[in-house]
Amino acid sequence: AEIKKIAVVAGDGIGPEVVAEAIKVMRKTEELFGLQFEFEHGLFGGIAIDERGTPLPQDTLDMCKGSDAVLLGAVGGPKWDNNPKELRPETGLLGIRKALGLFSNIRPAVVFDCLKDASTLKPEVLEGTDLIVIRELTGGIYFGEKFRREGAHGQEAIDTCVYNVAEIERIVRQGFEVAQKRSKRLASVDKANVLETSRLWRETVNRIAPEYPDVELEHVLVDNCAMQLLRRPSSFDVIVTENMFGDILSDEAAMLTGSIGMLSSASLGEGSFGLYEPVHGSAPDIAGQGIANPIATILSVALMYRLTFGYEEAATAIETAVKNVLDAGHRTGDIAVDKSKAIGTTAMGDLIVAAI
Amino acid sequence: AEIKKIAVVAGDGIGPEVVAEAIKVMRKTEELFGLQFEFEHGLFGGIAIDERGTPLPQDTLDMCKGSDAVLLGAVGGPKWDNNPKELRPETGLLGIRKALGLFSNIRPAVVFDCLKDASTLKPEVLEGTDLIVIRELTGGIYFGEKFRREGAHGQEAIDTCVYNVAEIERIVRQGFEVAQKRSKRLASVDKANVLETSRLWRETVNRIAPEYPDVELEHVLVDNCAMQLLRRPSSFDVIVTENMFGDILSDEAAMLTGSIGMLSSASLGEGSFGLYEPVHGSAPDIAGQGIANPIATILSVALMYRLTFGYEEAATAIETAVKNVLDAGHRTGDIAVDKSKAIGTTAMGDLIVAAI
Ligand SMILES: CC(C)[C@H](C(=O)O)[C@@H](O)C(=O)O
Numbered sequence: 001a002e003i004k005k006i007a008v009v010a011g012d013g014i015g016p017e018v019v020a021e022a023i024k025v026m027r028k029t030e031e032l033f034g035l036q037f038e039f040e041h042g043l044f045g046g047i048a049i050d051e052r053g054t055p056l057p058q059d060t061l062d063m064c065k066g067s068d069a070v071l072l073g074a075v076g077g078p079k080w081d082n083n084p085k086e087l088r089p090e091t092g093l094l095g096i097r098k099a100l101g102l103f104s105n106i107r108p109a110v111v112f113d114c115l116k117d118a119s120t121l122k123p124e125v126l127e128g129t130d131l132i133v134i135r136e137l138t139g140g141i142y143f144g145e146k147f148r149r150e151g152a153h154g155q156e157a158i159d160t161c162v163y164n165v166a167e168i169e170r171i172v173r174q175g176f177e178v179a180q181k182r183s184k185r186l187a188s189v190d191k192a193n194v195l196e197t198s199r200l201w202r203e204t205v206n207r208i209a210p211e212y213p214d215v216e217l218e219h220v221l222v223d224n225c226a227m228q229l230l231r232r233p234s235s236f237d238v239i240v241t242e243n244m245f246g247d248i249l250s251d252e253a254a255m256l257t258g259s260i261g262m263l264s265s266a267s268l269g270e271g272s273f274g275l276y277e278p279v280h281g282s283a284p285d286i287a288g289q290g291i292a293n294p295i296a297t298i299l300s301v302a303l304m305y306r307l308t309f310g311y312e313e314a315a316t317a318i319e320t321a322v323k324n325v326l327d328a329g330h331r332t333g334d335i336a337v338d339k340s341k342a343i344g345t346t347a348m349g350d351l352i353v354a355a356i
Numbered sequence: 357a358e359i360k361k362i363a364v365v366a367g368d369g370i371g372p373e374v375v376a377e378a379i380k381v382m383r384k385t386e387e388l389f390g391l392q393f394e395f396e397h398g399l400f401g402g403i404a405i406d407e408r409g410t411p412l413p414q415d416t417l418d419m420c421k422g423s424d425a426v427l428l429g430a431v432g433g434p435k436w437d438n439n440p441k442e443l444r445p446e447t448g449l450l451g452i453r454k455a456l457g458l459f460s461n462i463r464p465a466v467v468f469d470c471l472k473d474a475s476t477l478k479p480e481v482l483e484g485t486d487l488i489v490i491r492e493l494t495g496g497i498y499f500g501e502k503f504r505r506e507g508a509h510g511q512e513a514i515d516t517c518v519y520n521v522a523e524i525e526r527i528v529r530q531g532f533e534v535a536q537k538r539s540k541r542l543a544s545v546d547k548a549n550v551l552e553t554s555r556l557w558r559e560t561v562n563r564i565a566p567e568y569p570d571v572e573l574e575h576v577l578v579d580n581c582a583m584q585l586l587r588r589p590s591s592f593d594v595i596v597t598e599n600m601f602g603d604i605l606s607d608e609a610a611m612l613t614g615s616i617g618m619l620s621s622a623s624l625g626e627g628s629f630g631l632y633e634p635v636h637g638s639a640p641d642i643a644g645q646g647i648a649n650p651i652a653t654i655l656s657v658a659l660m661y662r663l664t665f666g667y668e669e670a671a672t673a674i675e676t677a678v679k680n681v682l683d684a685g686h687r688t689g690d691i692a693v694d695k696s697k698a699i700g701t702t703a704m705g706d707l708i709v710a711a712i
């Protein structure tokens with residue numbers, strides 16, 4: 001196959017450790033499926049702040065722009081938490097999303113058999129839960145004008161939430177399209193009883209809905225959605241929502257599966273380009289110990305194969321390998337019941353590579 | 357005791373039914389505790405739209421302003437869902453909050469012994485959960501300027517989130533004060549890594565925190581809070597947050613207790629004035645059938661006694677009566693395990709009145 005360029009931004013904490021295993025998996029699929037990857041590494045997040053004085057150096061951004069897909073580890077840590085805004089890892093994250101036009105964040109929330117008991121939800125409630133949250137990622141209150149001013153009652157802070165029809169339409173269409181490939185149910189989440197942006201959102205959803213007659217659409221208010229995710233998680237298929245609501249609901253959905261250490265994510269723009277990363281964070285407390293769970297990152301590679309490259313067979317092979325290794329009882333510390341039998345990051349990566 | 361004026365806005369759906377039981381309870385406490393109430397009724401919500409062409413008629417508002425406390429049932433229903441904004445029940449709700457200066461919404465999320473199993477969370481996770489969400493209610497993105505305009509990419513909608521230091525300080529102080537009376541733990545929830553309003557919020561919290569040295573303070577990002585509520589609900593004591601985040605998190609917290617039909621709420625302004633209402637909605641599907649559960653509204657009266665009037669003894673008497681009636685096995689349909697043994701709204705009200 002054509003050589004695909006992968007920009008690797010491993011980031012902070014356990015980022016480099018889990019990314020290394022994901023790359024091993026990619027190398028293995030090169031042999032087996034006749035794929036070819038070229039990896040380039042760039043500084044990003046806290047480490048970029050330390051070494052370059054900015055969380056998103058221009059050469060890292062250029063490298064990403066010149067690539068076919070980006071593999072991200074994780075960013076952040078207490079070291080940078082009290083930095084001014086421009087010197088914070090999250091600012092790099094927001095910057096890379098905007099600069100690469102990654103308007104769609106796709107987060108599958110699935111339950112792993114071996115982790116059913118890790119959820120705080122009752123197993124019978126969780127049964128059959130398999131949903132995807134599609135979050136708008138480059139608009140809304142995250143990117144609107146923000147400032148301070150002196151007001152009549154002391155200092156005031158302002159954030160602006162802005163959405164235009166085109167921004168809403170492209171993410172909502174993606175929601176419908178993903179739903180069409182799954183169980184054909186789409187929940188559009190907004191706060192149309194209060195927000196003007198939500199009213200425009202809902203009008204737009206209703207306007208394009210007739211083009212997807214096979215998809216069953218429901219409008220859910222964000223507060224109600226936060227409740228329904230708890231009450232009937234398995235009734236959701238695809239959830240599409242704006243940036244801030246998606247931030248909250250995708251984390252709630254991830255947590256209720258009990259599988260947060262295992263969940264992958266994709267951030268997509270126009271065309272097939274995408275950025276792939278595990279949902280979990282940089283876990284500074286266990287960084288450098290070789291005990292982090294690489295599965296979420298490895299599953300993010302499967303997402304990349306499927307969504308960016310159309311390597312369906314190789315994607316499925318990775319997912320099956322992960323499943324088989326788990327079924328055989330292998331566990332990293334975070335998901336082990338008997339912690340004394342836990343294996344390390346590299347061992348887990350090796351087992352998955354061997355199982356492909 | 358001095359005569360207290362209670363403005364009653366029963367609203368729509370089951371509102372009038374549950375409010376009637378709450379008033380019966382108040383009458384009973386008049387005799388027993390030497391209290392005196394004068395009730396005035398006003399139109400509000402959908403019924404006010406139907407009869408007066410506005411969800412919040414001026415005379416209703418004047419009546420509330422002239423009262424010592426407001427007892428609200430519930431508003432809304434499918435009948436008005438597609439109305440233009442000015443003719444929607446929610447608009448009345450937002451209007452009354454603003455007009456009465458009710459900047460603080462207090463929502464206890466407690467687990468009722470008899471409803472432990474109704475939660476979708478595992479009992480061992482829920483064990484000991486007893487938290488209060490304090491939500492800022494008259495600021496933020498709910499009340500900032502909202503408008504549409506033509507932009508380069510079609511129509512645009514804008515919502516503005518605004519907070520000034522004074523608004524943040526008064527709600528946060530209330531958080532600290534409520535925490536001081538409880539387990540002395542306060543979680544302040546924001547999105548300071550993204551929003552300017554959240555950064556001002558966090559600065560303000562940190563500035564006044566030294567005045568409450570006995571309270572243990574943690575800052576929690578809103579997405580993380582949505583997760584932690586699921587993972588460790590019992591570790592929270594008091595949560596204080598801004599309007600939009602509070603809307604989402606208070607509903608999530610209510611749902612995880614499994615007791616949503618039983619939860620009360622208070623909305624407070626400066627001084628002792630307050631508006632009290634059940635957390636549940638107007639339940640149009642069961643309205644008029646005499647089967648609604650009046651307990652949340654009755655418990656809202658207990659909150660009113662405690663927070664507005666300082667009638668501690670009578671408040672406790674109501675709460676104890678509710679507990680005793682439940683312990684004796686009486687249930688309305690929504691909380692009955694054996695639905696055939698369920699009792700109606702009036703019967704439940706009578707039992708509680710008798711138990712006081
Ligand atoms: C770190 C933060 C800026 C980011 C966000 O809010 O988008 C994170 O929570 C996420 O969901 O990727």
Ligand SMILES: CC(C)[C@H](C(=O)O)[C@@H](O)C(=O)O
Nearest residue numbers: 193194223446447449450603
């Ligand atoms: C009906 C709606 C406007 C309201 C809100 O969002 O505040 C409701 O959800 C609530 O929490 O009281």
